[in-house]
Amino acid sequence: MASEIRVNKIINRSGLSTVTFTSDGAIVSGIVSATVYTGSGANLTDLPAGNLSGTLPAISAANLTNVPAANITGTLPAIDGSNLTGVGASFGNSSVNTSGIITATAFVSDTPLSHRNKVINGAMTISQRDTSFASTLSEAQYTVDRFHHSIRGTNDSYYYQVSDSPDGFNKSMKVKCNSTYTPSGSDNAGFATTLEGQDLQDLAFGTSSAKSITISFYAKSASQNNGHQYSFQIRSYPSGGATARTVTNSFTVTSSWQRFSFTFAGDTGADIRNDNAAGMQLLWWLDAGPTDIISQITSFTSSASYRAVTGQDHFLNNTSNEFYITGCQLEVGPVATPFEHRSVADELARCQRYYFAMCTDTYEILGTGHQYYSGNIFIPVYFPTTMRSEPTLEALAGGSGAYVYEKLFGNSAQYHHQISQETGKTGHNQSCIIMSGDASRQGQTVRCAAHSFGSDTQRFVAFQAEL
Amino acid sequence: MAYPTNPIYKLMKNGIDVTEPDGVETMEGHIRKVIPFKSDNTDYQVYLAWVAAGNSPEAAD
Numbered sequence: 001m002a003s004e005i006r007v008n009k010i011i012n013r014s015g016l017s018t019v020t021f022t023s024d025g026a027i028v029s030g031i032v033s034a035t036v037y038t039g040s041g042a043n044l045t046d047l048p049a050g051n052l053s054g055t056l057p058a059i060s061a062a063n064l065t066n067v068p069a070a071n072i073t074g075t076l077p078a079i080d081g082s083n084l085t086g087v088g089a090s091f092g093n094s095s096v097n098t099s100g101i102i103t104a105t106a107f108v109s110d111t112p113l114s115h116r117n118k119v120i121n122g123a124m125t126i127s128q129r130d131t132s133f134a135s136t137l138s139e140a141q142y143t144v145d146r147f148h149h150s151i152r153g154t155n156d157s158y159y160y161q162v163s164d165s166p167d168g169f170n171k172s173m174k175v176k177c178n179s180t181y182t183p184s185g186s187d188n189a190g191f192a193t194t195l196e197g198q199d200l201q202d203l204a205f206g207t208s209s210a211k212s213i214t215i216s217f218y219a220k221s222a223s224q225n226n227g228h229q230y231s232f233q234i235r236s237y238p239s240g241g242a243t244a245r246t247v248t249n250s251f252t253v254t255s256s257w258q259r260f261s262f263t264f265a266g267d268t269g270a271d272i273r274n275d276n277a278a279g280m281q282l283l284w285w286l287d288a289g290p291t292d293i294i295s296q297i298t299s300f301t302s303s304a305s306y307r308a309v310t311g312q313d314h315f316l317n318n319t320s321n322e323f324y325i326t327g328c329q330l331e332v333g334p335v336a337t338p339f340e341h342r343s344v345a346d347e348l349a350r351c352q353r354y355y356f357a358m359c360t361d362t363y364e365i366l367g368t369g370h371q372y373y374s375g376n377i378f379i380p381v382y383f384p385t386t387m388r389s390e391p392t393l394e395a396l397a398g399g400s401g402a403y404v405y406e407k408l409f410g411n412s413a414q415y416h417h418q419i420s421q422e423t424g425k426t427g428h429n430q431s432c433i434i435m436s437g438d439a440s441r442q443g444q445t446v447r448c449a450a451h452s453f454g455s456d457t458q459r460f461v462a463f464q465a466e467l
Numbered sequence: 468m469a470y471p472t473n474p475i476y477k478l479m480k481n482g483i484d485v486t487e488p489d490g491v492e493t494m495e496g497h498i499r500k501v502i503p504f505k506s507d508n509t510d511y512q513v514y515l516a517w518v519a520a521g522n523s524p525e526a527a528d
Contacts, residue, residue, distance in 0.1 A: 140509075275507075276507055277507060372483065374483070376481070378483075388507070389505055389507040389508045389509075390503045390505040390507075390508055391503075391508070392500050392501065392502045392503070392508060392510040392511075393499075393500070393501040394498050394499070394500055395498070395499050395501070396497050396498060396499070397494070397497060397498070397499035398497070418499055419499075420479070420481055420492070420499075420501050421490075421501045421503075422481065422482035422483075422485075423479060423481075423482070423489050423490025423501060423502070423503035423504065424482050424485055424489035424490070424503070425482060426503045426505075432482075434481055434482070453497070454497075458497075464510070465508065465509075466509060467509060
């Protein structure tokens with residue numbers, strides 16, 4: 001027979017703890033202990049954190065929130081990161097490297113994604129004047145397009161456009177020591193390329209926002225000068241004719257192609273002139289006299305001098321010394337990005353702003369001229385691109401009586417040994433070539449052409465507006 | 468027209484209605500360089516430096 005006790009409250013002997021029975025349960029005022037508890041713990045609340053200890057069971061962490069970042073340590077598992085959001089700031093100044101593909105709605109870069117390379121013809125693909133410059137060159141005489149000889153003292157170096165090049169390139173400029181010389185004092189010998197100031201204003205030099213710049217290039221030596229240390233110098237030209245600003249660095253070539261790169265902090269101390277004159281010159285010194293060899297200049301400093309770096313070797317000490325260079329790139333930012341290859345057409349057009357080889361072979365046409373009453377023929381010439389300045393005409397000239405140029409009135413050919421240009425009417429976009437004519441033919445048009453002069457490799461007519 | 472040899476530059480005033488020199492010519496080997504009087508032409512700047520050094524060009528024809 002079942003039995004039961006019906007009470008609403010039980011009090012222990014000391015009277016300190018009770019069990020009170022309500023209409024829907026029991027309330028214990030003391031400590032509850034048992035060997036086993038069964039039933040749902042769903043309504044357990046307000047558990048003190050200190051009482052949650054031991055090993056967490058293998059449960060889902062789906063509802064974990066407010067986990068402090070400092071408590072997330074250790075190695076991330078190889079998980080799918082497809083849902084990572086808001087990670088931009090957390091990358092800070094770190095680099096992200098991947099061998100996979102990165103796609104995005106947009107890429108926003110502090111540096112240009114195209115037109116990065118400030119150097120024109122950095123891959124040495126264009127050489128309008130010739131491909132061999134095997135004669136004694138004068139100061140600032142151009143070789144491969146946009147690159148010119150530089151000399152104080154003696155620099156008997158020959159230049160060539162050659163096919164020897166690192167993978168991914170097909171041309172380089174070769175410099176060869178033609179005769180030995182020991183530089184003294186402020187002598188220096190090398191080559192340079194010069195950039196217009198108006199193309200460098202994005203560097204923000206002369207402001208607190210001046211941007212760092214990085215130069216990179218590929219170079220190698222012959223076996224004779226393997227291990228030689230040479231110097232690189234930048235000279236920037238502030239507005240108002242202030243003293244040039246300069247930085248330097250050194251590099252050691254071997255007989256194998258290497259890529260070199262140097263980054264220089266932007267110049268907050270001086271601007272760059274903002275016009276079509278020289279704004280910056282990049283110089284490679286293969287030799288220098290002792291006066292010009294000093295410690296590396298790591299930040300832009302006012303200096304009118306040409307400088308090489310301590311440890312400079314002497315390219316002119318042996319006629320077997322050779323230096324090859326290609327892939328020259330000057331870009332904004334602290335990193336040397338891959339070389340920006342441009343098409344030959346693009347590069348040629350850029351070069352023609354400074355030099356336009358108009359007539360490069362026998363019988364090539366100068367143009368159709370107009371016989372003026374004075375006896376001169378005026379031949380209008382339009383340049384393929386706007387030139388940097390009103391250019392100089394460079395035209396082959398033979399001795400008096402030489403058949404260098406030809407004019408055709410109908411079937412009558414006549415010859416001249418030289419031509420000229422109408423300097424007062426030369427512009428950035430056009431010029432007017434002058435050839436002696438025949439006053440009796442006034443008012444007639446005439447076909448004018450190159451005719452012959454020595455080797456066919458000679459450039460008959462060119463316009464130059466170099467820096 | 469005679470080649471300028473010494474002095475190395477010769478003034479030019481060729482063209483229509485040109486009464487004052489507006490350029491110079493010089494020879495570099497077989498290359499005749501005809502240089503306009505334009506301030507941003509670097510050949511003209513070299514010529515000006517040559518004149519500033521105390522030299523004088525040959526008169527124009």
